[in-house]
Amino acid sequence: MPLEIRLNDVVRMRKVHPCGSYEWRVVRLGADIGIRCLKCNHRVLMERRQFEKRLKAFVSRGEPMDPAMERLLFREEEKEA
16 A cells, blocks of 8 residues: 655655755655755655655645545546556
8 A cells, every 4th residue: 555645745755865954845746756855945756666665754744635636536547547
């Protein structure tokens, strides 16, 4: 089961970024996860599997998705498959 990742989650990664920060904000969700460094604003796009492997901890969680919107999105994905 994939890890539940939300928009605007602040995460701590295992390795330090060259600017000296460990903390990143999730800015994009999907098959790839977009994260932005909280210190230097550098943006990185990585595969979900790679993101989950490099993730150390959640510093703060973003707002959960509205259940009605979640049903709508997942119903659309099932129709496409």
